[in-house]
Amino acid sequence: MKNTKINTLIISAAFGSMMATSLHAEQLDVEKDLLKFGFIKLTDCAPLVIAKEKGFFQDEGLQVEVVAQPNWKTLLDNVISGDLDGAHMLSGQPIAATIGFGTKAHIVTSYTMDLNGNAITVSNDIWSQMQENDPALDSPTPPHPITAEALVPVVEEILEEGQKLQMGMVFPTSTHNYELRYWLASAGINPGMYTKSDTGGRTGAQVELSVTPPPMMPATLESGNIQGYCVGEPWNQQAVAKGIGVPVTTNYDVWKNNPEKVFGVSKKWADENPKTNIAVTKALIMAGKWLDETDADGKLVNREEAARILAKSNYVGADYDVIKNSMTGFFLFQKTDKREMRDFNVFFKHHCTYPWYSDGVWFLTQMRRWGQISDAKTKDWYMETAKKVYKPEVYLAAAKLLLEEEKITEADVPWETDGFKPATTDFIDGIEYDGKEPVKYLNSHKIGNKDPE
Amino acid sequence: MVLNFVTMKKIKYSLLKTIDITGLTFLDPVVRLCYGEEPQVQLKKIGQWIIVPLIAVFVALFVIYDGFIVDTFKTKSGKLPTSSKIYSSYQAIDQLHDDELAKEKAYNLSGEEREVELKAVEEKISSVAKALELAGQAVASQQEVTKASIASKVAPIQAEYEALKESIKVAATARAEELELFSQSMTPGDESAAEKLLELVRADDAQDTLDREKRNLIKEKISVTLGEKSLDLEEIKAEETYFSERLAFLKTYKTLLSTENKSLIIDEKKGRISAYEQELTTLTGADALKKAKSIVKQESVISKKEESEYAGSKTIWYQVKRSVLCVFTGFFLGSFLAIPIGIFCGLNKTFMAMMTPFIAIFKPVSPIVWLPIILILVMGAFPNPDKHPFMEFLGELPLIGVYKINPAFIASAITVALCSLWATMANTALGVASIDKDHMNVARVLKLGFFARLFKIIIPSSLPLIFAGLRISLGVGWMVLIAAELLSSSEGIGKFVFDEFNNGGSDSLAKMVVVVFIVGIIGLILDRIMVIFQRLVSFEGAPATI
Incomplete structure (x- = not known):
């Protein structure tokens, strides 16, 4: 029984499909087989943890240690210094590092870890004020999506008192920052602009955003330093479980199927270890596929096991019940309001693990929109920068090997794509995004920088 | 006898x-x-x-x-852990450690031992799986019960809430109408009427606030009722979690004994190579070349595999040992600086005056301030730590190599040194300065050289005070280290605490309390060690304090 498993493991094509014709192909001759990857305690680190715990790294001949990091800054520093070989990163992080916003270092990615998975939570007090402003929200199961319209009077009232509503996000270049800004701005609330001298992004702000590490969010909300936050799971469900806040909207409503985390490595590491990079990508693709496996009814079959694994204290460590909610396709908005959201975390569907250039371009447009990129840029610059960071060639090399090993099917990978997803209007304000027209997209927003086309 | x-x-x-x-x-x-x-x-x-x-x-x-x-006392994640719960958390932490050791052993096991172990583990898996199934059923049925009981409790409150909401709404509409009527009946120029209107509006506003508070009160009640935890359910769930964790561990253990076992993989590959080698003799030209190349490639894979280690996660006792190593590194580093400077301060008033501003300013600086600064400096000194010769040297040392010394470790150690050296320095200076004048006079009469004086008289007679200082320094260093590790995320007890804080699970608090005892007991042991040294160097047997 064990031998058959070994055989299937070892039926793998050699690098460059040298042995494509042979039934018995071999593992890649990796440059480095003892690796250390970093992650932040969020459920979307799942592909890394699953690849380790379910033996997908082992299948590629890799021994991997995964180590929790205290915050995104330390994680990035450790990847740059070489203490970590790679890490679970915010999509904006490799891009920002590469263009030199914050710490400068060339970081590349060849694997997108997941879609969606964040939510915006406000404190109980703000929630009851929003309910007063919009009586429709005053129900155990209010209609969704909830826009920031009901928040506008609250913001104005606090401004009149000479203060500003404080909200938390996890990192200046995080998806959460852009999503929270998007959600606020879509209702006409100015979340503040970054300028050369204002690296906190508060110029002209009606609501001030500040950085808090994800695991600290519930505690910071509880202590009253912030009145709301945008963060990944399980920290929104944690707020519901502890009864300290109410998630008002998920990022699935802000932008349907938006890219969330990537697996980032330094360019230097990728150049020194090309085969290891491919082997790691292979293992991660298999982990993503395992996470998104469904039965005939479309029920996610492996997620409960994944939640059990993530609940271990050396991984995410939150209670199993809290992790299970969102991981098995449900989201608890209030204790009375449990909704089915099958796509709350997407790890493999919709070709999501492919490193799309259009995702990179979207993050670049947001960095420009809020002034993190201080000068106007041309359309070509957006394309070139995205291509510097996103490396689909590595992904395709890994996918090709997996296809030869018959571990994935032809339909699992977008082989022929030019790297741009089709234009979409799946945003909360319905504005169209076409990755090939970044400047036009930038100019279609009311709040934020605008550039000459 | x-x-x-x-x-x-x-x-x-x-x-x-x-x-x-x-x-x-x-x-x-x-x-x-x-x-x-x-x-x-x-x-x-x-x-x-x-x-x-x-x-x-x-x-x-x-x-x-x-x-x-x-x-x-209640926290948002439930009651405080009882002492028995704290003890079971300790067992859980310890279990995790044993599991990691077992996994590592399984990965390296080979031959007959492996087969015996594999059989044993298969039996265990089936028994644990059965227990888990039973626990799962118990949880499901208990969940139904709890859900029903909570629903029955919430329903009347919810009804009360709806009724209140309705009555408030009716009253509010009535008041609004009244105001409307009154305002229409007003004649311009009527001051008392205007005042009356203002009063009415104020009363209306106050009533609104009152109503809102009433509503929020009931809402809060609903939320609390919904959040009520049934103790029975929690217990059964904990049991289920326990079994599922055991099962997951056993399954991993099994794969490490079978499909992922080092010796098996190597044997398999060796078999493959010998098959290839036989094939090679029958081939010629490009095919032969291809085969030969793939044999060589496989050989290199095998040699790497043979050297490979099991990459486990770091558990508490490893972290404790690494913390102790770190505190001693920092302590020796600090003492190495503090003792010579202290001696010179004691010998020479001018030198003491020279050092005073540095001591006065740097002494009160908190480790929280030092650490980020030191971290940046250390990172700058080792831009590529993986390949730095010094780091490679440390990694190959026996005993210490397993603790993977990295910049975060060094920065924590330096922080410990910077914060702990002051006590030693002050005590050394005091010890040297208070040497019996007669001893020094004897040295002068004997015309002893500086070094003879230093090693025969000055150091021996100030040793008791130096060691008293060292003892304080080690205590301070131990306290500082935990904070430094927490910030630098250097693998150690501090990181364990911060990881648990970040976990925010229902057992995290209990685990952090366990750490309080671990840190306390190790601190006590370190202190006793220093007391022994202090007593050994004291001539008249200075009393040991508690």
Whole structure:
């Protein structure tokens, strides 16, 4: 029984499909087989943890240690210094590092870890004020999506008192920052602009955003330093479980199927270890596929096991019940309001693990929109920068090997794509995004920088 | 058989001396009692120094804490952990450690041992799986019960809420209409009417606020009721979690013994190579070349695999050992600086004056300030730590190599050094400055050179105070280290605490409390070690403090 498993493991094509014709192909001759990857305690680190715990790294001949990091800054520093070989990163992080916003270092990615998975939570007090402003929200199961319209009077009232509503996000270049800004701005609330001298992004702000590490969010909300936050799971469900806040909207409503985390490595590491990079990508693709496996009814079959694994204290460590909610396709908005959201975390569907250039371009447009990129840029610059960071060639090399090993099917990978997803209007304000027209997209927003086309 | 009386006496005195030097004076009456020395006095001492403290611990832990504090104080994630829960958390942490060791062993196991172990684990898996299934069913049925009971509790409150909401709405509309009517009936220029209107509007506003508070009160009640945790359910769930964790571990253990086992993979590959080698003899030209190349590639894979280690996660005892290593590194580093500077300060008033501003300014700086600065400096010194010769050297050292010394470790150690060296420095200076003048005069008469004076007189006579300083430094260093590790995320106890804080799980608090005891006990041991040294270098046997 064990031998058959070994055989299937070892039926793998050699690098460059040298042995494509042979039934018995071999593992890649990796440059480095003892690796250390970093992650932040969020459920979307799942592909890394699953690849380790379910033996997908082992299948590629890799021994991997995964180590929790205290915050995104330390994680990035450790990847740059070489203490970590790679890490679970915010999509904006490799891009920002590469263009030199914050710490400068060339970081590349060849694997997108997941879609969606964040939510915006406000404190109980703000929630009851929003309910007063919009009586429709005053129900155990209010209609969704909830826009920031009901928040506008609250913001104005606090401004009149000479203060500003404080909200938390996890990192200046995080998806959460852009999503929270998007959600606020879509209702006409100015979340503040970054300028050369204002690296906190508060110029002209009606609501001030500040950085808090994800695991600290519930505690910071509880202590009253912030009145709301945008963060990944399980920290929104944690707020519901502890009864300290109410998630008002998920990022699935802000932008349907938006890219969330990537697996980032330094360019230097990728150049020194090309085969290891491919082997790691292979293992991660298999982990993503395992996470998104469904039965005939479309029920996610492996997620409960994944939640059990993530609940271990050396991984995410939150209670199993809290992790299970969102991981098995449900989201608890209030204790009375449990909704089915099958796509709350997407790890493999919709070709999501492919490193799309259009995702990179979207993050670049947001960095420009809020002034993190201080000068106007041309359309070509957006394309070139995205291509510097996103490396689909590595992904395709890994996918090709997996296809030869018959571990994935032809339909699992977008082989022929030019790297741009089709234009979409799946945003909360319905504005169209076409990755090939970044400047036009930038100019279609009311709040934020605008550039000459 | 019967021990000589003199030997008995000898043993007694050496025991008493050991007790005295280590400062474990509470054992003294026990030894004396065993020798029948003034039993009544000894019993009284035992009562005072052993029984009373034990009772105090018992009362504090089981009566005051378990019986009183746990029931009255609540956190957002539930009740405080009882002492038995803290103990079971300790067991869970320890279990995790044993599991990691077992996994590592399984990965390296080969031959018959592996097969025996594999059989054993398969049996265990089936029994645990059965237990898990039972626990799962119990949870499901209990969940139904809890859900029903909560629903029945919430329903009346919800109804009350709806009724209140309705009545408030009706009252509010009535008031609004009244205001409307009154405002229409007003004639311009009527001051009293205007005042009346203002009053009415104010009253209306106050009533609104009152109503809102009433509503929020009931809402809060609903939310609390919904969040009520059933103790039975929690217990069964904990059981289910326990079994599922055991099962997951056993399954991993099994794969490490079978499909992922090092020796098996290597054997498999070796078999493949020998098959290839046979094929090679039958081939020619491009095919032969291809085969030969793939054989060589496989050989390199095998040699790497043979050297490979199991990459496990770091568990508590590893972290404890690494923290202790780190604190000693910092402590020696600090002492290495502090003792010479202290000696010179004691010898020379001008040098002391020179050093004063540095000591005065740097001494009060908190480790939280030092650490980020040091971290940046250390990162700058080792831009590529993986390949730095110094780091590689450290990684290959026996005993220390396994602790993977990295910049975060070095930065934590330097922070410990910077914060702990002051006590040693001050005490050394004091020790040197207060040397008996007669000793120095004798040295002058004998015309001893500087180094002879230093090593024969100055250091020996100031040793007791130097060691008193070192003892304080080590204590300070241990406290500083935990904070430094927490910030630098250097693998150690500090990181364990911060990871648990970040986990925010229902057992995290209990695990952090476990760490309090681990840190306390290790701190105590370190202190006792220093006390022993201090007593050994003191001529007249300076008293050891508690």
